[in-house]
Amino acid sequence: ILNVEQSPQSLHVQEGDSTNFTCSFPSSNFYALHWYRWETAKSPEALFVMTLNGDEKKKGRISATLNTKEGYSYLYIKGSQPEDSATYLCAFMGYNNNDMRFGAGTRLTVKP
Amino acid sequence: DTAVSQTPKYLVTQMGNDKSIKCEQNLGHDTMYWYKQDSKKFLKIMFSYNNKELIINETVPNRFSPKSPDKAHLNLHINSLELGDSAVYFCASSQEGTALNTEAFFGQGTRLTVV
Numbered sequence: 025i026l027n028v029e030q031s032p033q034s035l036h037v038q039e040g041d042s043t044n045f046t047c048s049f050p051s052s053n054f055y056a057l058h059w060y061r062w063e064t065a066k067s068p069e070a071l072f073v074m075t076l077n078g079d080e081k082k083k084g085r086i087s088a089t090l091n092t093k094e095g096y097s098y099l100y101i102k103g104s105q106p107e108d109s110a111t112y113l114c115a116f117m118g119y120n121n122n123d124m125r126f127g128a129g130t131r132l133t134v135k136p
Numbered sequence: 137d138t139a140v141s142q143t144p145k146y147l148v149t150q151m152g153n154d155k156s157i158k159c160e161q162n163l164g165h166d167t168m169y170w171y172k173q174d175s176k177k178f179l180k181i182m183f184s185y186n187n188k189e190l191i192i193n194e195t196v197p198n199r200f201s202p203k204s205p206d207k208a209h210l211n212l213h214i215n216s217l218e219l220g221d222s223a224v225y226f227c228a229s230s231q232e233g234t235a236l237n238t239e240a241f242f243g244q245g246t247r248l249t250v251v
Contacts, residue, residue: 056235067226070239113179117238124169124240126179
């Protein structure tokens, strides 16, 4: 069983705050790490797919880093806005597994 | 055009019935998945299908069976529905290839309620 863990489970921040959360995954057999943004009543949408140790990805105010040796990834949101409110999921893919294993997500609420 | 579409969006049915949820993707992807969102909102994989071949079959009851008539479809059939089957089920697809191409596209989910 592959354990993908995310922390914190939920997060409440004020508009304008910067925030970050963590995804931990098995460090062996690593193939890719995905981040998804999941708004209530919608489908999860991919933010980043990361493969290389030390990789950094950025999309607007959102960025992510990857450490495959120690098995963690951070997602950062700079200057949070109310529209950033969503659940952020990470998913691990291993070489021998033809599927994505999701963490439980971090539910972010940004208050105006 | 919806990339991954699931039907129906809502399904209310009685215990003991047999039902199917359909999923279609128009992205030409090789792999399709079914996920169940549990009571804690956790997405848990049920099945993974690649080129009409079952790759992953997590420990789901035998009452659940994936059926893939072709590469673009992966339907979920459920026999003898139980109350505990009530959940939201998500279909997804992705393309096999380099790791960077493997992002998944999700359907909008099907909320199944067993009464």
